[in-house]
Amino acid sequence: MATSDGKSGSRVERPLSPHLQVYRPQLTSMLSILHRIAGVALSVGTIVLIYWLFAIASGPEAFAQMQACFSSWIGRLLLFGWTFALFYHLCNGIRHLFWDAGKGYELGTASKSGVAAIIVAIALTFGVWFCAYSAVGGL
Amino acid sequence: MSSMRSPLARVKGLGSAKEGLHHWWMQRITAIANIPLVAAAIWIVLLSLRTDYAGVINLVGHPCVGAILILFIANLFYHAALGLQVVIEDYVHGAAKFLLLIFVKFSAALIAMIGIVSVIVVIVERASGS
Numbered sequence: 136m137a138t139s140d141g142k143s144g145s146r147v148e149r150p151l152s153p154h155l156q157v158y159r160p161q162l163t164s165m166l167s168i169l170h171r172i173a174g175v176a177l178s179v180g181t182i183v184l185i186y187w188l189f190a191i192a193s194g195p196e197a198f199a200q201m202q203a204c205f206s207s208w209i210g211r212l213l214l215f216g217w218t219f220a221l222f223y224h225l226c227n228g229i230r231h232l233f234w235d236a237g238k239g240y241e242l243g244t245a246s247k248s249g250v251a252a253i254i255v256a257i258a259l260t261f262g263v264w265f266c267a268y269s270a271v272g273g274l
Numbered sequence: 275m276s277s278m279r280s281p282l283a284r285v286k287g288l289g290s291a292k293e294g295l296h297h298w299w300m301q302r303i304t305a306i307a308n309i310p311l312v313a314a315a316i317w318i319v320l321l322s323l324r325t326d327y328a329g330v331i332n333l334v335g336h337p338c339v340g341a342i343l344i345l346f347i348a349n350l351f352y353h354a355a356l357g358l359q360v361v362i363e364d365y366v367h368g369a370a371k372f373l374l375l376i377f378v379k380f381s382a383a384l385i386a387m388i389g390i391v392s393v394i395v396v397i398v399e400r401a402s403g404s
Contacts, residue, residue: 171361178354185389187319188343191334192392192399195327225312228305235302263316270323 166249170227173220180217215264222259226252297356304353311346318343335400340393347393351386355379 158164190201204210230248233239239248288294318339322330333339358378366374 174354174357175361178358181350181354181385184315184347184350185385185392188334188389188392188396191327191330192395198327198330221312225309229309232302232305263320266320267323270320 162249163245166227166252170224170231173224173227176220177217177224180220183214183217215260218263219256219260222256222263223252226256226259297359301353301356301360304349304356307349308346308353311342311349314342315346331396331400334393335396335398337397340397343393344390347386347389351382355382358382 186201187205190197205214227249230239230252233248239245318333322333325333334343355378359375362371362374362378
């Protein structure tokens with residue numbers, strides 16, 4: 136509803152919520168925007184998965200080219216970030232599903248589940264990279 | 275309840291998007307489906323690292339593995355398109371919003387299709403034994 140000043144009936148221009156510039160950043164709000172950022176990044180990052188499949192379908196040369204691309208240091212760095220974004224979005228997404236079910240809204244619980252999402256995401260990221268490096272036989 | 279409308283009339287209106295819960299619900303359904311599908315996809319990628327090109331064809335081209343990957347791609351891109359739509363609707367306004375929304379839907383369909391056709395090609399390749 137538009138608010139008026141009551142006398143002239145003209146609209147009062149009030150700042151729109153949320154007033155991000157006056158809020159102290161909190162863990163819960165930072166994790167919330169990180170969920171979106173990770174989601175958008177992963178949407179672009181799906182190209183990695185499709186490139187992998189496309190290279191396999193295209194033949195041995197394209198496959199070798201894809202492997203060289205992903206095993207370069209910049210490729211590994213991007214894949215590492217990609218993996219963390221994936222696991223963070225996954226863990227925080229599960230947190231969202233609990234909220235959708237009406238559970239975990241208490242302030243203490245919301246902070247604890249946020250910390251848990253970060254810790255589990257980091258653990259899964261390093262776990263998968265450990266498996267990947269042991270699969271290819273070391274660094 | 276201040277509304278004079280009957281519950282049926284309200285339901286028929288289905289909110290400003292005229293779709294009711296459909297978008298929200300599909301986002302959740304695809305999110306839940308993504309949990310086992312992401313786990314399966316990571317498992318497949320890790321297995322592929324243990325072998326050479328012929329082994330990767332043998333793995334990805336197995337009908338069961340290929341089917342899981344196709345399901346994953348379809349679900350993943352549906353989920354991504356729904357999520358990007360919400361982000362665009364929140365931050366982009368005017369004509370740019372509609373152009374971006376169309377761009378996102380078209381590219382999601384196109385990229386998903388490339389992935390799915392790739393998997394089918396690998397399945398056929400493995401079956402033909404080349």
